[in-house]
Amino acid sequence: MSFYFNIATDKTVTADQILEALGRPEVSVDDNKMIFHIPGKSLRGACVYHSDEGYEVGVNAFTPKTDARLTRDVAAAIAWLTGASVVPEDSEDSFSPEYIADYGGEDWVAERFDEAYFLARRPDDAAEGGPLSVAGYKRTFAVTPDMFEQDAGSLEDAIRAVMQVGIDLQTLDDREDIFAASLMSFTPPAAPPQSTLRRMFGLSKPVSNVREPYTAFFIGPDVRTLTPYNETSDPFYVHLSVDQKAVFRLPADDFFAYAEAAGARAYGAQVYDITISQADHAKLMQQAEPA
Structure with missing residues (x-):
């Protein structure tokens, strides 16, 4: 599953303009794919898609809360830069850039994280076709049901641990000689x-x-x-x-x-x-x- 913010505008913005509007020095971007991310904390990042109607900013399923917050902030930044409003996919109403931080508050962020439970609880027969791939912002990470089995702790702990492996995978060659x-x-x-x-x-x-x-x-x-x-x-x-x-x-x-x-x-x-x-x-x- 995923969640998208839609921004209707005929104006275009660059990745550098979005970064400047965000004002968050820890954020990086893949210019080729327009995927904003925070190295060491992001798994899937905030994906920006440009179309004739404007922009879609999406956060994909099985992602840490960091990426949900970043997606919300990137959508607000694009709307502010273009003077447009934002329409969340679960609403018919449009909102100002300033309101998106409230709309995408911590309850909304928690809902994005909770979507990971659907993947973690996949029945074994649904996984017979092989691992389920998760497109990270830099490289693909694949999971299997047995990765979420826990001898101790909660399923949430297991999900966070699996996500951390995917997060580490994104930056391994940046951190180590490999x-x-x-x-x-x-x-x-x-x-x-x-x-x-x-x-x-x-x-x-x-x-x-x-x-x-x-x-x-x-x-x-x-x-x-x-x-x-x-x-x-x-x-x-x-x-x-x-x-x-x-x-x-x-x-x-x-x-x-x-x-x-x-x-x-x-x-x-x-x-x-x-x-x-x-x-x-x-x-x-x-x-x-x-x-």
Whole structure:
């Protein structure tokens, strides 16, 4: 679930203008996506969308209270800059920028946080399709029902703990010396045709020239790497290479099994902080196939 503030205006504003109007030096923005966030405190951030009608400022489900307050403040800042009013999605009335701070008060902020309970209480059968991805302001974080199981404490404590993992994931490569790997799409080349002689003597096997596209990321030996979450529906592989000349691909599930056995630090589901030794990298390459 999500919540949007709508601002009808024909004026445009820049990210820098919004930051200045906010007057909050701790706030940063992704200019490409117009996602405002507070490093170390935000998970999903406040998302700004521009259309012919004006602006929509949204806060998405499973987000800390910090992002709810920031979304409210960004909506008020845009309305103030454009001289427009704000229409919350659950109201037919429009409000002045000054009133939005009251409209989006702590009760409203608490309601945004409480939406996380719907995700945390997902029944097991709803999670059979795999982890549920949560688009962080910088990178995707994925959760599973077992992450909310608690031996002690409340479900709220568990939700806050899971959110904190996602928050930490957003800034890990800013705080520590780690290579954040990126997803890339690949289409393997078609298989070379079999020779006429081999076909005549029945030595060749039928080979399809169709090669299925897939998604992968590179990981090398002795390089501390933050692995990315696969948001696509394509088959997922890990590319293993020493010099990126001879590249081998390993099914991601096999890599995940190795990462778990190696005790790699997990950030949610299927995202790891891992360093592969030269010896283990060589063993994994032996299990892989040429890419």
